[in-house]
Amino acid sequence: MPLPENRLPETPTRPRVGYVLTMFPRFSETFVLTELLALEARGLELRVLSLRSPDDGRFHAALGDLRAPVTYLPHLARSPKGSAVWDALRAAHGRLPGLAAHLDDVLALPAETGAAALAVATEAVAQGLTHLHAHFADTPATVARVAARLAGITCSLTAHAKDVFHDGLDADALRANLAGVDTVVTVSDFHVDHLRALAPTAHVVRVYNGLDLDRFALHTGRRATRTVAAVGRLVPKKGFDVLLEATALLARAGDPLRVHLVGAGAEEERLRGLVATLGIADRVDLLGPLPQDRMLQVVADATLLAAPCRVAADGNRDGLPTVVLEALALGTPCVTTPVTGIPEAVADGRSGALVPEDDPVALAAALRELLDDPGLRASYAAAGRARVEEAFDTRTNVALLERHFGVAGVPA
Structure with a gap:
């Protein structure tokens, strides 16, 4: 039955949170699924509001x-027709407590984003949500921010990397989202x-992405000899070309190491060409996603x-x-770079090795040092596991996150 005009459902004793994604x-965003599962384990009632359907058919168990x-x-989220936007406004009329006060916010958005905000707000009221949380500070945050105002509920977002560190970002839109949730x-x-x-x-506030440490027991079994794993999307920021160099x-120095590279992406053809050019096809396995x-x-x-x-x-x-x-968490020592937040997990010389970015000589030296020294690897493994247990246990971190669901901190 439709809700009476300007009336929200009864507020549950704990937040009922809608995740706007x-x-x-998405196959590459395991951190979102980990977070959702950990919040459900705490008894939180969740809904997921997805602006698009999945497009690659790959799912984690x-x-x-x-x-x-x-x-x-x-x-509504992808190039809506005028009639679809009009239908969204008609559906929202009389159902959204904040529509009159915040119609200007909707009209200031591109048509598809405004339509998505109306649809999310309408779903939020229909499903009795008390809070919206968006992952990424760009379009999902814009949709969630405006939808929350229309629905008369609170809103938060998690900012990651591609949404805040990119020369092509709309800085004004980003600031509006940061200041408006x-x-x-x-x-x-x-x-x-x-x-x-x-x-x-x-x-x-800082809340580290966490891991379900019950699923990530310290690996104590045998490991392959002189084998380097690398995992990620095959894109420039991952620096996999530096690893190949x-x-x-x-x-060329006679080291028998082997590299297992897991991932797919726009750089795959270039990286395969680099493997051939460098003459290391017998050393590198491109395993795909x-x-x-x-x-x-x-x-x-x-x-x-x-x-x-x-x-x-x-x-x-x-x-x-x-x-x-x-x-x-698995006890696999890491060689990485001091980019953004990485040093907060990997302390150079204590829980892993940090080398300058874009420096294949320094990377090769650090890899060889670790490959040659089982005692150093064991030391890094123990310290790395301890650091994860200390700061990256998802059970602890989602408890911190939940404190910010339903807390109004910024005027609408």
Whole structure:
């Protein structure tokens, strides 16, 4: 039965939270699924509002454990016809407590974004949601911010990397989202400083992405000899070309190392060409994208993990790569770079090795040192596991996150 005009459903004793996502599930965003499952384990009632349907057909097995229903809104979020926008306004009229006060916010948006905000707000009221949370500070945050105002509920967002570090970003839109939600959650102290500088009035807090440590037991079995794992999308910010150059340096010096590279992306053809040009086809296995369980087995079996992240030419960079945390949890020593939040997980010379970005010589030297020294690897493995248990346990971190659901901190 339709709700009476300007009346919200009864508020539950705990927040009923709608997650606003561009696409769910997305194969590369395991951190979102991990977070949702951990919140459900705490007894939180969740809904997922996805602006697009999944487009690649690949899913992680843990998705089957999620209880939250998913509502897809692709008919409004992608190039809507005028009639669809009009239908969204008609559906919202009389149902959204904040429509009259915040209609200007809707009209200021591109048509597809405004239509999505109306649809999300209407779903929020219909489903009795008390709070919206968006992952990524760009379009999902814009939709959630305006939808929350229309629905008369609170809103938060999690800012990551591609949504805040990119030369092509709309800085004004980003600031509006940061300052216009009740809480900005972000994934490292580096991010906190960056976002507070962008939007001084925003309420910014750091909550690390976490891991379900019950699923990430310390790997104590045998590992392959002189094997380097690397995992991620094949894009410039991952620095996998630097890893291939470092591999070639070691191969020319007679080192029998082998590299297992997991992932897919726009750089795949270029990287395959580089493997051929460098003459290391017998040393590098390009494994393509793998389900999480198989990817983790590659990392657990490896001697070490290489994550030579860099700031790409367009400003894009990693925040704090989930695979680095997963390797630390599994006891696989890491060689990586001091980009953004990575040093908050990997302390150079204590829980791993940090080398300058875009430096294949330094990377090759660090890889060889670790490959040659089992005692150093054992030391890094123990310290890395301890660091993950200390700061990256998802059960602890989602408890911190939940504190910001339903808390009004910024005037609408």
